[in-house]
Amino acid sequence: MRTPHAYLLFVATLLTSMGYGATFLLTEHFRALGGSEIQTGTTLGGAMLGTLVGVPLVGWFAWRVGAGRMAGLGAVLVAAGYLGLASLSALTPLIGVAGFFIGLGWGIFFLAAPMALSMRVTDQDRGFWFTRYGAFQMGGIGLSPIVATALIGNLGLTTGQAFGAVALVCLLAASLLAGFEAIAVRPLAAAVKAAGNDWVRALPALLRTRAMYPILMVGLGACVFSGLLTFQTSLVRGTGLQASTFFATYAITVVASRFLLAPLIGRAKGDHVAVILLAVMIAGVIVAFGLAYGVLVQIVSAILLGLGYGLVYSVIQTQAVNDAPPEHRNAALTWFVVAYFLGIFGFPVLGGWLIVNVGTHGFLVAVLLFAIAEIGLALLRGQRLAGERVQAT
Template sequence: MRKSSAQFLFLGTMLAAAGYGATFLLSAYYRAHGGSDLDTGTTLGAAMLGTFIGVPLVGWFSGRFDAARLSAIASCAVGCGFLLLAFSTGGTLAVSLTSGVLVGLGWGMFYVGAPMSLSERVTDSDRGFWFTRFGAFQMAGIGGGPLVLNLAVDQAGLSIETTFRLVGFACLVAGLSLWVFSTLAPGAPRSFSLRSWVRPIGVIARSASVRPILMVGFGACVFSGLLTFQSSLVAGTSAKASTFFAVYAITVVAGRLLLARTLASLPQDQLAAGLLVSMTLGVVAMFGVGFHPAFQILSAVLTGIGYGLVYSVIQTWAVNDTEAKYRHAALTWFVLSYFIGVFGFPVIGGWMLVHLGRSAFLGALLVAALSELAILYGGRSKASDGARLTSKTAG
C-alpha cells in the first residue's frame, strides 16, 4: 500500500477517533445541564446498542462494499450524533438515546471497518507494523481530541455545545477523507454474497484467537473507565482531567510511532505480559490522585504504555491466529468484545461512582485489568503444556 493513499486513511482515522474521544466530555456536558454520571452512562449504554447494529452491518456487507467506504459513512453517523447534542436545548432522554445510538452505530462501523480496510490492503508480514501506525493515529484522535476540546472550553471560553459542533463537522471531513482513500487504494474484489461472521464463532472459539477477543473486552473496561470518568475521578483534587488526556495521548502516539518496528520484532507473549502489568499499575496509581496530582500523570503514562501499546499486539493476534477465510469474522468478534467493555462498562461505572464512590469504581477497573492478565497467562500455560506434550510424543 502506498504511503500517499495511507495519509488519507490516517487523517480520516484521527478525525473520526476525535469524535469518539469527545464522548469523554459527555460527563461535563450533562453536568452543565444539571445532570450526572448516570446520564453519561445512559447515553453510552445507547451507544453500545448502536454498536451491536453497526459492527454486524460491516461484518455482513464488507464483501459487497469496500470497508473503507463503510467507514466513511460511519464517520458521518458519529458526526450527526454530536451535532444532535450540540443543537439540542438541554439533552432530553430522547435526544440522549438517539445521539448515543448514532455515535455507537458510527463508531462501531468505523472501528471494525477501518482496520478491515487496512488489513485487506497489506500482507501478513506487514500487518503488525501497519496496525501499530494506524493505532497511533487512532489514539492521537481519541486522546488528543478531548485535550483540544477541554482547552477550547477552559481557555478559549467556548461552550460545550460549540465544541460538539466542531466535532460533528470534523467527523464529516473524516468521512470525505476515508472515501478518497478508498478511491486511491482499491481493495480486494467485491462479491455479491454476504459475509458470514456469526457461524464461524465455533471455529474461532476453538482457535488461539479467542484469547485476544476476550482480553480486549476487559482492557476496554479499563480504558473507558479511566478516560470517560476522568473529570469525576479528579473532582475535589488539584489534578485536571486535561492533564491525563494530554499525557496519555502523547505516550501512546510516541510509543506507537517510534516503536512500531521494535515492538513487532519482540517475543509477543512476553511483550503483552509486560504491557498488561504496566496497565494494571496505571490503575493502581490512580488510587493516589487524592494525595498528589503526580499520581495522575504516572497513571496516564503507565496506562498509555500498557493499554495503548498492547491493543495493536492482541489485535494482530486476533487476525493472524485465524484461518484466512475467517479473519473478517474474528475481527468482527474482536470489535464487538471491545465495545461491550468500552460502552457497556460506563453504564455500571457511572452507577458505581454515584452510589459507591471512587475507590469501589477503581477497584472494579483493577479486577478487569487482572482478569486480562489472567487470560494471557492461562493461554500461555496451555500453550506450554501442549508444547511439552508434543515433545514427549515425538521423543
C-alpha cells in the same frame, strides 16, 4: 499503496477518532444540564447497542460500496450523534438515541477504515502501515478532549457548541474518506466479499480454541481504558487537577511507544510480552488511587496505562488471529472488535452507577478487578499453550 493516499486515510482517521475522544467530556456536558455520570452511562449504553448493529453492516456492505465509503458513512453517523447531543437543552431519553448514532458510526468506522487500508497493502507491509494507522487513531482520541477543553475554557464555548465542532470535524473526515476510496486502487469486489465470512456461526468453533482468551481479554482491557478516560473528569474533581493532563500524557505515550517500541514488541515472544504489559497497566490503575496527591501521580498513571494498554492491544489482536483456525480468522477479528466495543461502551453504564452510588474509590476497585481478570486470562492462555506444546512433542 501510495504514501499520499495512505495519509489521506490517516488524517481522516485522526479526525473521526476525535469523535470517540469527545465522549470523555460527556459527564461535563450532562452536569451542565443538571445530570451526572448516570447520563453518561446511558448515552454510552446506547453507543454499545449501536456498535453491535454497525459491526455486521461492514461485513455485509463494505465489499459492495467500498470500505473507504463505509468508513465515511460511519463518520457521518458519529457527526449526527454529536449534533443530537449539541441540540439538547435539557435531559431527555434522546441522549440514548444520540449515543446509539455515535456507537453505530464508530463501530462502522472502526472496522471499515482498517479494512480499507488492509486490502490495499501486502502482507509484508501490513504491520508497518497498521502501526502508523493506530498512532493517528490514538492521537485523535487523545487530542479531542484537549482541543474541546481549550475551546470551552479559552473561547467560552459551551460543551454543546464544542460537540457541534466535533460533528463538523467528522463530516470533513467523511469527505476525505470518500476521496480516499475514489483515488486509491482496491482489489476486485469478489476478493473483498470473501472477507465478510459468517462470524456468528463461527463462534462455537472459536470458543474451543485459544482465540477465546484474547477475545475476552480485549473486552476486559477496554473496561479499564474506558473507565479511566471516560470518567477522568470525575476522578480529578476536587483535586485541582485537569483531566486534559491525563488525556495528553496518555495520547503522547501511546503514539510515541507505538512508533519507538513496536519493532521491539514485534520481535519479542507475544505470550510473555502480554503479561508484562498487562502488569504495567495494572500498575497504572493502582497509581490512579493516589490522584489526590498531585499532577505527578496523574502523569505517572497515564504513562503506565499508555505503555500497558496502548501496546498490549496489538499483541493480543495478533494472538486472536494466530490462535484461530485459518478459515475463522476473519471471524476472530470481528469477535475481537465486538468484545472491545462491549467493554468500551458497556462498562461506563456500570461505572457511572458506581461513581454516583459508591464513589470513585469503589469505582477504581472495580476497574482494578477487571485489569486483574485480564492478566489472569493471559496466564491461563500461556498455560494452555505450554500444555499443547508438550502434547505436540
